[in-house]
Amino acid sequence: xxxxxxxxxxxxxxxxxxxxxxxxxxxxxxxxxxxxxxxxxxxxxxxxxxxxxxxxxxxxxxxxxxxxxxxxxxxxxxxxxxxxxxxxxxxxxxxxxxxxxxxxxxxxxxxxxxxxxxxxxxxxxxxxxxxxxxxxxxxxxxxxxxxxxxxxxxxxxxxxxxxxxxxxxxxxxxxxxxxxxxxxxxxxxxxxxxxxxxxxxxxxxxxxxxxxxxxxxxxxxxxxxxxxxxxxxxxxxxxxxxxxxxxxxxxxxxxxxxxxxxxxxxxxxxxxxxxxxxxxxxxxxxxxxxxxxxxxxxxxxxxxxxxxxxxxxxxxxxxxxxxxxxxxxxxxxxxxxxxxxxxxxxxxxxxxxxxxxxxxxxxxxxxxxxxxxxxxxxxxxxxxxxxxxxxxxxxxxxxxxxxxxxxxxxxxxx
Amino acid sequence: xxxxxxxxxxxxxxxxxxxxxxxxxxxxxxxxxxxxxxxxxxxxxxxxxxxxxxxxxxxxxxxxxxxxxxxxxxxxxxxxxxxxxxxxxxxxxxxxxxxxxxxxxxxxxxxxxxxxxxxxxxxxxxxxxxxxxxxxxxxxxxxxxxxxxxxxxxxxxxxxxxxxxxxxxxxxxxxxxxxxxxxxxxxxxxxxxxxxxxxxxxxxxxxxxxxxxxxxxxxxxxxxxxxxxxxxxxxxxxxxxxxxxxxxxxxxxxxxxxxxxxxxxxxxxxxxxxxxxxxxxxxxxxxxxxxxxxxxxxxxxxxxxxxxxxxxxxxxxxxxxxxxxxxxxxx
Numbered sequence: 043x044x045x046x047x048x049x050x051x052x053x054x055x056x057x058x059x060x061x062x063x064x065x066x067x068x069x070x071x072x073x074x075x076x077x078x079x080x081x082x083x084x085x086x087x088x089x090x091x092x093x094x095x096x097x098x099x100x101x102x103x104x105x106x107x108x109x110x111x112x113x114x115x116x117x118x119x120x121x122x123x124x125x126x127x128x129x130x131x132x133x134x135x136x137x138x139x140x141x142x143x144x145x146x147x148x149x150x151x152x153x154x155x156x157x158x159x160x161x162x163x164x165x166x167x168x169x170x171x172x173x174x175x176x177x178x179x180x181x182x183x184x185x186x187x188x189x190x191x192x193x194x195x196x197x198x199x200x201x202x203x204x205x206x207x208x209x210x211x212x213x214x215x216x217x218x219x220x221x222x223x224x225x226x227x228x229x230x231x232x233x234x235x236x237x238x239x240x241x242x243x244x245x246x247x248x249x250x251x252x253x254x255x256x257x258x259x260x261x262x263x264x265x266x267x268x269x270x271x272x273x274x275x276x277x278x279x280x281x282x283x284x285x286x287x288x289x290x291x292x293x294x295x296x297x298x299x300x301x302x303x304x305x306x307x308x309x310x311x312x313x314x315x316x317x318x319x320x321x322x323x324x325x326x327x328x329x330x331x332x333x334x335x336x337x338x339x340x341x342x343x344x345x346x347x348x349x350x351x352x353x354x355x356x357x358x359x360x361x362x363x364x365x366x367x368x369x370x371x372x373x374x375x376x377x378x379x380x381x382x383x384x385x386x387x388x389x390x391x392x393x394x395x396x397x398x399x400x401x402x403x404x405x406x407x408x409x410x411x412x413x414x415x416x417x418x419x420x421x422x423x424x425x426x427x428x429x430x431x432x433x434x435x436x437x438x439x440x441x442x443x444x445x446x447x448x449x450x451x452x453x454x455x456x
Numbered sequence: 457x458x459x460x461x462x463x464x465x466x467x468x469x470x471x472x473x474x475x476x477x478x479x480x481x482x483x484x485x486x487x488x489x490x491x492x493x494x495x496x497x498x499x500x501x502x503x504x505x506x507x508x509x510x511x512x513x514x515x516x517x518x519x520x521x522x523x524x525x526x527x528x529x530x531x532x533x534x535x536x537x538x539x540x541x542x543x544x545x546x547x548x549x550x551x552x553x554x555x556x557x558x559x560x561x562x563x564x565x566x567x568x569x570x571x572x573x574x575x576x577x578x579x580x581x582x583x584x585x586x587x588x589x590x591x592x593x594x595x596x597x598x599x600x601x602x603x604x605x606x607x608x609x610x611x612x613x614x615x616x617x618x619x620x621x622x623x624x625x626x627x628x629x630x631x632x633x634x635x636x637x638x639x640x641x642x643x644x645x646x647x648x649x650x651x652x653x654x655x656x657x658x659x660x661x662x663x664x665x666x667x668x669x670x671x672x673x674x675x676x677x678x679x680x681x682x683x684x685x686x687x688x689x690x691x692x693x694x695x696x697x698x699x700x701x702x703x704x705x706x707x708x709x710x711x712x713x714x715x716x717x718x719x720x721x722x723x724x725x726x727x728x729x730x731x732x733x734x735x736x737x738x739x740x741x742x743x744x745x746x747x748x749x750x751x752x753x754x755x756x757x758x759x760x761x762x763x764x765x766x767x768x769x770x771x772x773x774x775x776x777x778x779x780x781x782x783x784x785x786x787x
Contacts, residue, residue, distance in 0.1 A: 085745035094745075127741030129749075132694050134737070137490055141738050144485040161601050161692040168604065169486075169616060183601055226589070228598040253590075 076122040077113060077380060079104075080142030082153035082163075087130025091282070092178060093154045095361045096369030097125075102357040103373035113380045121380070124148055132162035139163055143170045149386050150379070152372055155179050158228055160187060173379075173391040177372045180229055182421040186388075188395050189422055190372055190409075192336070194229065197426030198279055198305060199236035201334055205430045205443045206275055206303055207244050209332075213452055215301065217274040219249045223264060223288070224278030225308070226253040233279045241277070249273055254284040265291035268300065275301045280308030286317045293322045298330055301455055305334025305428065312363050315437045327433040330455055336409050336428045337364040338439045341447045349408045367408050374406040375415070396421075412446045460640035464633070477625055481618040487738075489617055495730035496624035497686050501703075502710040502722030503631035504678035507638060509708060510717035512671045513651030515570065517704045518559055518577035521584035522552040522676040524699025526683025528588050531600045531693040536593055541612030545684040549677040555580075556676030560669040581701045588695045600693040612688055620689040627685055628723070631678055635719040638674070647671055648717070713759050715766030724768050729756070 081100070083093035104121050112118040124146045126138035135155065142148045143166070155163060155176035160183070167174050167186045176182075176189040180197065192198050209215040220241055224230040230253075238248055250271045252264040265288060268276055280288065285308020292302075302309070310333030315323040339350050339362075349370055353359045359366060375398055380386075383394035400407045401414040409415070413425040430443035432453050442452045464470055481489050501523065508514045529551070530544030539547075559580060563573050589597045607615030614623045638644045646667045649657040658664055687693045697703065707722075710729055715721025732755065736748035763770035 085741070086749070090745065125742030127737065127745055127748075129737065129741070131697065132692065133690060133697050136690070136692075137487075137494070137734060138738065138741070140490050141487045144487045145738075158599060158692075158694055158696070161599060162690065162694060164601065165604065165616075165691040226597060228596070231596050232598055 076120050077116065077150075077386060078122050078124055078146065078148040079376060080124050080126065080139065080146060080148030080151045080153075082126045082128050082135050082138045082142065082151065082155065082159075084130040084154045084156075084159075085125075085127040087128075089130035089154065089156060092156075092365050093369075095363055095365035096154070096177065098357070098359050099353055099362075099366035100369040100373045102353065102359070103370050103377075107373070107377050113377070115381045115383075116386070119380075121376075126153075128153075128159065132158045135159040136162045136166045139166045139172075139174075140170075143172055148172070149388075150175070150376060150391060152376060153177065155189070156229075157181055157191070157232075160189070163187070171388045173388060173395050175372055175376060175379075175395065177368055180232065185421070186392060187421060188398075188417050190368060190375065191422075192306075192428060193420075193422040193426040194232040195236040195426075197423070197428065198229070198233035198334070199240055200426065201428045201430075202233075202237055202277055202279075202303060202305065203240040203244065204427075205332065205334070206241065206246065206277060208443060209275075209301070209303075209452060210246075213454075215274075215452075215455060217246065217301070219247045219271075219273040220275045220277055221250045221252055221268050221271050221273040221300070222248060222278050223252040223254060223268060223276045223280065223302075223304070225256050225281045225284045227256050227281070230254075230279045230281075237277065246275075252276075254280065254288065256281065256284060258284075258287065260291065261287040262291040262294065264288065265295055265297060269295060269297045272299050275303055277303045279306070280304045282307035282311045282313060282317075284308055285311070285314060289314070289318055289326045290322060293318075293326050298456070300330065302331040303334075303430070306336070306364065309333030310335035310338075310364070310431055310439070320437075323433075323437065324435050328435050328453075332430045332432050332442060332452060333439075334428050334430055335364055335439075337367040338410075338429060338431050338441050340431075340439055340449055341410055341429060341441045342449065343410055343447060345403075345405050346408050346410065348405070371408045371415070374400065374408070378406075410447055412444065461633075461637050464636050474625070474629060478622065481621050486617050489621055491731050491734045493617070493621045493624050493689060494734065495727050496621070496628040497682065497689070498707065498710055498726035498730050499628040499723040500624065500631040500682040500685075501679060502707045502714070502726045503628070503635050503719075504675050504682060505704075505707045506635055506711050506717065506722045507647075507675040507678075508671050510711055510722065511635075511638065511644060511647040511651065512668060513570075513647075513717075514560075514563070514668065514672070515574050515708070516559070516577045516672070516675070517574055517701055517708075518556075518580040518584075519675075519679050519707060520581045520699050520701050520704045521555065522679040523683035523686070523703060524584050524588060524695070525552045525555070526680030527687035527698040528594045528600070528693050528695060530684045531602055531687050532594045534602065535600055540610075541684065541688065542610075545612065545681055548684060549680045552676040552680035553673045556672040557669050560672040561665070564665045564668055578701060581699075581704065585695070585699045585701070588699050595693060595695065597695060599695050602688065602691050602693065605688065605691065612684075614688070623685060624689065627682060631682070632719060632723050634674065634678065635722075638671075639719045643667060643670060651717070709756065713756060713766060715768030718766070718768050721766050721768040724771075725766070728767070 108120045112120045128135040128138050151174040156178050157180045160179035164184045168184050174187045178191040179189040180191050180194045210217040224234045252267045353362045379394040383390045410429050411425045416424045418424040431439040440450045441447050508516050526548045530548045533539040533544040534541050588594045605613045614620050646662050710725035711722035714725025740748040
């Protein structure tokens, strides 16, 4: 059969007509009573790495909860996930959330929800009064939005500050000057503001900035600037892509005059070795470099090591990094919310979210929180701290900070 | 011009369509109202771009700059200086108009070819994007969060979903009407002459600079006003959305698929493709990431293959065949 313009046009019209008619076609409702959780993830687009790693871990934990009898306080109700892809665009996060709330009738929302997406989502969750748990946002502007992400101030900035000061005071690294090298995007700019204030207050002189253009194909210019300023420490929040380009530039310029401290993905992501290659990785990652992270397989945290083993051996997940652990933690938080909520009404779920408490040592606490996991009044984690690691030539991580989880002291400057 | 324009204004089809559209918020859920609102945003934007891109044949990629000024600048004026958004709308529109005039002047002064014009306008858009992302006053890369929309009309608030829909419906209708008015006016004839043969137009005495500037200024100011309304609806002024060249690409796509240079073509393109994209993502986004993009792409390619001049000319041909001889639409 030959394809004419007419048949081609008819086919295209059919594809066009289906979705457009969708609002007027009512689907059959599910009969089984379940608790519906809407999950808006960035499964495609520029931020897809977060959810592609995290969603399988989240789904695994939810399946496990269901297999173990569901939500016991709700008569063993099973959790049903309704998934959506926001294509990494904040406006679409809001649109998909609206669909999940009005069309899919979900009772709770969760998902990647980085800070920009959180801001776009705010009017929607406020209007619908839907309790929402973001996996990664660095702030919250709605009474209904809670987040497991690191707060810019007491998360990213405080941890980086505390580590730099610990290097100076506890391990006697000669640190007097700093250059702020951060990815020039929303989270990078925000955490940098707080970090500059904190470092200055602790007596560190900020001698320059090297904002990394997130669209640049090369960070040599930034590294040349760093080399010309020759600070004692280079510090800031760096994305994995910018991190790779920065480390490549550092290798090409053979620069080792400063200590590089930063987070998170650009310094600590497991994929850095793959992207840089072993030769560059060994030359720059294992020398005068420390990375901030919320997860490290080597950390002295039994529950973290257990979940990593389980995700690898039972769930058979290929990629188990910070994203997977963070999403697994989100699933456990939501389980506690559903168990503790007096009902499945919005206000009851909100109260349960406010009162989440997973104490240190609990087998369901997967992330590194010496004081356990609770939300503060601002709906961000009370304990926003993270860890610092150093790389070994074998491509492993060793936790060096904080002392509660540290395996080894920081490697001296070389 | 007046006869055609007033014929449209007094048309029962026109007012009937608007009346049916206006009751949609009472019929559809807030999700579908959102999709329609978004479609109307793009109807307005694609129609405003059509004045330059469709009628004058100047493929401008600078429209994200005008949308960005309308959205980010008016939001910043409100949040940083306390300037009412109505006033912000006017200030932003004036700045956009001036910038539009400058771009049109550069085009004329340096006798830019089509490709050079595209690249120059893209460069303007990129510069705008870099300025916004690096300037704290405009929110930097973090963007700006507007106060909650409580429905205070004097503060440029429309009461959320339904109010925003009606506001965008009105704005989209105005943008389409401006297209109808220009297309049937001497300006419209001059612009089409410039588009079809600029040298011949100059030879017969068409003031190229004047009409190019006029088209660009109207187009830029409309895009800026839509930008202000759009950011009020979104509440969050996201620089990666509002001043990204991607938004211009979408506008060009909708106008092209609907029917470039036609008064209703860009509106038709946006009204079909925006809901299609949104609903495909909603239905398929969680099944296989990216599948909705793939199907969307196939549909767009199909339309362009079947009817290269856009859907509106195709519908006109089908209508003419069904009703007998009819007057073809102006383009």
